[in-house]
Amino acid sequence: MNSRSRSFLSFCGLNISFRALWLAAFGLLCLISARLRIAEARQSVQSSQASQKPPDHYLNTQPGVEYLGDEACRKCHASIYLQFKRTGMGRSVSLPSAEDLSQLAKPVTLVAKAAHRTYSVYARDGKMIHEESESDAKGHLIFSQSYEVAYAVGAGDVGKSYLVAKGDSLFVSPISYYERIRGWDLSPGYDQGTFRGFTRRVVDLCVDCHTGMPQLVAGSHNRFQQPPFRFLTVGCERCHGPGATHVRQHTEEAATGVPADEGPLDVSIVNPRNLRNEIRDDVCAQCHLAGDARVLQPAKNYLDFRPGTPLGDVVAIFSVPQTIKGNHFVALDQFEQMKMSRCWAGSNGRLGCISCHDPHVQLHGDEAVDFFRGRCLTCHAASTCRAPQPQRQATSPPDNCISCHMPKQPTENIGHSSITDHRILRTQSETPAALQPGSSAAVLDLISDTKPSDSAATQTDLRNRALAYAQVAGHYPELGEKGLAALEQAAAALPNDAEVQAAYGLVLEFARPREAAHAAQFLQKAIDLGSQSVEVRTHLAALRMREGQVTAAMELYKQAIQIEPYYTPAYLDLAHIDLLLKDQKAALELLDQVLKMDPGNDAAREERLKVAAPGDRKKSP
Ligand code: HEC
Ligand code: HEC
Ligand code: HEC
Ligand code: HEC
Ligand code: HEC
Ligand code: HEC
Ligand code: HEC
Structure with a gap:
């Protein structure tokens, strides 16, 4: 269902082949020895627990404290400000620059043979334009569409993706720039056909991780106020x-x-350094731990998170256990990797992202190597490394800890990129020293990565777990039965939760097609409870059609279109109903609307050709 968090990680997570590598090295024997070593390590670092910091009471964790933007900090923290603006995070989104445009003096053209489509990137009137077109075998143009690029996403260390606007909605462009090849190619997921044309919705999560402050229209997932981002x-x-x-x-x-x-502490603003381990890591986890499922707590959105409070109060993040993922080709992000390291387990979680990273600076080359070496040496004496000295001195620069223990892995299949191994292995052939805490080979259940402050709230746990199952169900059939049971239980326990009712209805329809009428009840209930989901409406509409309730179905499609004007599946289904009702004119109008906003929609074009009277064909767009 929710493929989004994983699918864009094809660009962000970038660690597919990396995971494959790990899987290859993984065996039961290694697993047992890993556990033994962990137990050992835990004992050896009991003392670090004493350094746990007290709970924090910062004034700016309270609701109502205003955001001011980076410019307000510049006056007093000029050097940090200037350093930070040069990091990847400080450049995470941008407007296409004059420099970008100057590189496009000659248009760039790409041909996607399988899809018979041609893509180009060029500059026009000081704007960057992305174009997609298709021609038939004789070279006649079937369609062509072009958009002005509104935003570039990504600093470009690995690459950049681009966003275009249709009305107040934002969509991902099918074309990206890849640093490693210093050139353009299809965006991740477009060559496999997961996404198509300019139809991929940005959805709230994408901008929550990459932009300063997205301003979504209340209740919507892809419609933005102007400007869409309060801070870029x-x-x-x-x-x-x-x-x-x-x-x-x-x-x-x-x-x-x-x-x-x-x-003793400046409580007017949070310094992550002074937070308890888990809450400290939560600051980074809001964007660096995608998890396999993310479920917002009731009535929360990502911007409700305040550093210094548990991330779990805002979003419940779940991972699929390694035992199950083993059968699937899935990426791990830095958090999952770090938690496999012996440094993490051995230090009782004292090792966090900021043990190694200073988020205000992004270093390169030898400078980075020295910096990270210094970080290792805050916990290790250089002499503890058991590799022979000559080997260690042979790295460049000499004794480069990270080149041996945190090497970069190329991820050839996606993103033309590489990623740093955060498992901090002794040697690359080594098995990671730890599986995630709480997960054992026997566990076939989602692992909860976040804890809310009130973890005694069993109702919300039931709810979040059930919704998480709904998100992963499509990818992990092994979890299907458990997920369905959890959803059933949640749907009964939480009759007034629109999201739970919707998820149960959708999963039920998918898993038990014969119980369609039952599924319809839950979908209807979700709408009655105020669900704004377009998927719920189109699915319920299809069920209503099967029951012969044509008017009800049409009404649902129309609602979906009203909620999300660019949601083309609703137009197509509605057109089918018009055809059944022999209202050719209305059907043609709808198909034309689809082709206007999505000219690459083959289904709509074929349908239109079929419907249009022969004489009408010439007029088809
Ligand atoms: C009027 C001056 C001023 C402005 C504006 C200002 N700060 Fe500070 N800030 C200070 C001073 C003074 C300190 C304490 C001494 C120091 O660490 O430099 C401080 C300390 C901090 C600390 C460390 C707190 C600690 O407990 O370790 C953080 C984090 C911080 N500021 C962030 C910010 C951010 C973010 C902004 C912009 C929203 C900002 N500051 C704007 C003056 C300012
Ligand atoms: C990605 C997270 C992140 C961002 C973004 C960030 N900081 Fe920090 N900041 C930290 C962390 C973590 C620390 C603690 C660093 C340490 O002690 O190692 C810190 C520490 C500080 C301090 C305390 C003094 C110091 O040098 O450690 C100040 C002041 C500060 N930040 C200001 C800023 C300002 C101003 C900005 C924006 C220009 C900013 N920070 C952006 C994470 C961040
Ligand atoms: C609001 C979301 C967000 C938060 C919070 C955040 N990051 Fe990031 N981080 C990103 C994004 C997005 C990128 C990729 C930026 C790019 O290259 O476009 C990134 C990149 C990085 C990089 C690669 C170098 C760089 O600057 O691009 C490091 C290292 C990093 N983050 C560490 C941290 C740490 C440590 C924390 C917690 C203290 C943290 N981040 C918090 C979103 C975030
Ligand atoms: C869960 C948070 C999250 C979401 C959602 C997310 N990203 Fe990322 N993205 C990151 C982080 C963190 C990085 C830094 C790379 C890493 O972690 O390896 C990154 C890296 C990137 C990069 C490479 C940046 C560089 O400097 O080379 C691009 C491009 C990118 N993301 C585009 C997107 C797009 C487009 C979307 C939405 C379709 C998206 N991301 C959704 C967190 C996210
Ligand atoms: C917060 C402290 C901390 C930091 C920082 C740290 N480590 Fe560790 N590391 C540990 C602890 C604790 C262990 C486990 C030691 C034990 O149990 O004897 C460990 C274990 C290791 C191991 C053995 C792994 C295995 O599977 O047997 C290696 C290799 C290692 N660290 C390398 C590094 C490198 C390289 C860096 C810097 C990039 C680093 N560490 C940074 C605390 C840390
Ligand atoms: C033991 C040290 C260490 C820890 C802990 C650590 N990192 Fe890193 N990280 C590195 C090194 C080394 C690099 C490579 C930097 C370079 O090549 O300049 C790196 C690179 C990155 C990058 C750039 C993309 C990549 O993979 O190359 C991101 C993003 C990042 N780290 C995020 C995180 C986050 C988030 C955490 C906490 C979950 C974390 N790191 C914990 C050492 C560490
Ligand atoms: C040339 C590659 C190389 C370099 C450089 C290197 N290491 Fe190692 N390190 C290894 C290998 C290989 C082992 C495993 C040796 C063995 O178990 O026989 C190891 C083992 C370790 C261990 C585990 C020791 C134990 O008790 O089992 C630690 C900790 C460690 N290295 C830390 C470091 C740190 C810190 C640095 C940088 C100051 C560093 N290493 C530099 C290759 C390297």
């Missing part, structure tokens, strides 16, 4: 929390010369 790039306040209290306090302090009464 990932910014200071995504890691430090809203800054208004801090800036007010320090501005007053500067004006009066009287220091604020702070005690």
Whole structure:
């Protein structure tokens, strides 16, 4: 169902072949020895528990504290500001620049043979244009569509994807730039046909990780206010929390010369360094731990998260256990990898992203090597490494810890990119020292990666788990039975939860086609409870058609179109009904609408040719 979090990780996670490598090295024997070593490591680092920091009470974790944007921090933190703006995160989204355009003096053309389509990128009137077209065997143009690029996503270290706007909605372009080949190619997922043309919705999650502050129209998933992003790039306040209290306090302090009464910690703004391990890591996990399923807590959105509070209060993130993933080709992100490392297990979770990364700087080459070596040496003495000295001195620069223990793996099949091995293995042939805590070879259940502050709330756990199952059901049939049971239980326990009712209805329809009438009840209930889902409406409409309730079905399709004007499946189905009702004119109108917003829609074009009277054919777009 929800393929989104995984599918765009084809660009972001980038670690497919990496995982394959791990799988190849994975065997039962290694598993047992890994467990033994973990137990050993746990004992050896009991003392680090004493360094757990006390719970934190920051003033800017409270709702209502204003966000100010990075410019407000510049005045007093100029050097951090300037450094950060040069990092990948500080450049995570951009408008196509003059430099980008100058490189397009000559248009770039790509041919996707399988799909018979041609793509080009060029500059026109100071804008970057992406174009898709198709010609028939004789070279006659079947369609062509072009869009001005609104935003470039990604700093470009690996590559950039592009967003185009249709009305107030944003869509991903089928063409991306890849640094490794220094050139253009289809975006990840477009060559396999998972996505097509300019029809892939950006959906809320994509912009939540890459932009400073997306401004979605309330209740919508892909419609934005103007401007769509209040702050363009990932910014200071995504890691430090809203800054208004801090800036007010320090501005007053500067004006009066009287220091604020702070005690030992400046509680006006969060410094992740001072947070408890889990909450510290949560700051990074909001964007770096995609998980296999992400379920927002009731009535929450991603921007409700405040650094310094548990991420689990806003979103429940779940992973499919390795035992099941083993049969599938799935990526792992840095979190999952780090938690397999002996450094993490052995330090009792003291190792976190910021043990190694200073998010304000992005270093390159020898500078990076020295920096990271220094980070390793905060916990290890250089002498503990058991590799022979001559070998260690032979790396460039000498004794480069990360070249041996955190090498980069190419990920050839996707994204023309490579990714750093965050499992921190002794040798590459080694089995990772740990599986995720709580997961054992016997567990065939989703693993919960986030904890809310009130983890005693069993109702919400039931709900989130059930919704997570609904998200992974399509990819992991092994979890199907368990998922269906969880959903059934949740649907009964939470009769007023629109999302649960919707998910149960959709999964039921998929898993037990013979119980369609039963599924329809839940889908209807979801709508009655206020669900704004277009999928729920189109699925229910199809069931209504089977029951012969034509008017009800049409009404549902029309609602879907109203909620999401670019949701073409609803137009197509509606056109089919018009044809059944012998209303050719209405059907043609709908098909033309589809082709206008999605000229590459083969189904609509074929249908239109069939429907149109022969004399009418010339007029077809
Ligand atoms: C009027 C000046 C001023 C402005 C504006 C300002 N700060 Fe600060 N900030 C300070 C001072 C002074 C300190 C304490 C000394 C230091 O660490 O430099 C500080 C400390 C911090 C700390 C460390 C807190 C700790 O407990 O370790 C963070 C994080 C921080 N600021 C973030 C921000 C962010 C983010 C913004 C923009 C929203 C911002 N600051 C804007 C003056 C300012
Ligand atoms: C709001 C989302 C968000 C948060 C929070 C976040 N990151 Fe990132 N991070 C990103 C994105 C997006 C990229 C990719 C940027 C690009 O290259 O376009 C990234 C890239 C990085 C990189 C690669 C180098 C770079 O700067 O591009 C590192 C390292 C990194 N993040 C570490 C961290 C750490 C450590 C934390 C927690 C302290 C953190 N991030 C929090 C979104 C986030
Ligand atoms: C869960 C958070 C998340 C989501 C959702 C997400 N990304 Fe990313 N993206 C990242 C992070 C983190 C990185 C940094 C690379 C890494 O982790 O290896 C990244 C890297 C990238 C890069 C490479 C950046 C560079 O500097 O080379 C591109 C391009 C990109 N993402 C595009 C997208 C697009 C387009 C979408 C939506 C369809 C999307 N991402 C959704 C977190 C996310
Ligand atoms: C990706 C997360 C992230 C972003 C974005 C970020 N910071 Fe930080 N910041 C941190 C972390 C983590 C620390 C603690 C670093 C440490 O002590 O190793 C920190 C520490 C600080 C401190 C304390 C002093 C210091 O040098 O450690 C200040 C001040 C600060 N940040 C300001 C800013 C400002 C201003 C911005 C925006 C220009 C910003 N930060 C963006 C994560 C972030
Ligand atoms: C927060 C502290 C910490 C940091 C930082 C750290 N490690 Fe570790 N590392 C540990 C602990 C603890 C162990 C387990 C030691 C034990 O149990 O004897 C470990 C184990 C290891 C092992 C053995 C792995 C295995 O599977 O047997 C290697 C290799 C290693 N670390 C390399 C590194 C490198 C390289 C870096 C820097 C990139 C690094 N570590 C950074 C704490 C850390
Ligand atoms: C033991 C040290 C260590 C820890 C812990 C660590 N990283 Fe890294 N990370 C590295 C190194 C080394 C690189 C490669 C940097 C380079 O080549 O310049 C890297 C690279 C990255 C990148 C760039 C993409 C890539 O894979 O090359 C991202 C994003 C990133 N780390 C995120 C994270 C996040 C998120 C966490 C916490 C879950 C984390 N890292 C924990 C050492 C670490
Ligand atoms: C030339 C590659 C290379 C370099 C450079 C290197 N290591 Fe190692 N390291 C290894 C190998 C190989 C082993 C496993 C040796 C064995 O078990 O026989 C190892 C083992 C280790 C271990 C596990 C020791 C144990 O008790 O089992 C640690 C910790 C470690 N290295 C840390 C480091 C750190 C820190 C650095 C940088 C200061 C570093 N290594 C540099 C290759 C390297």
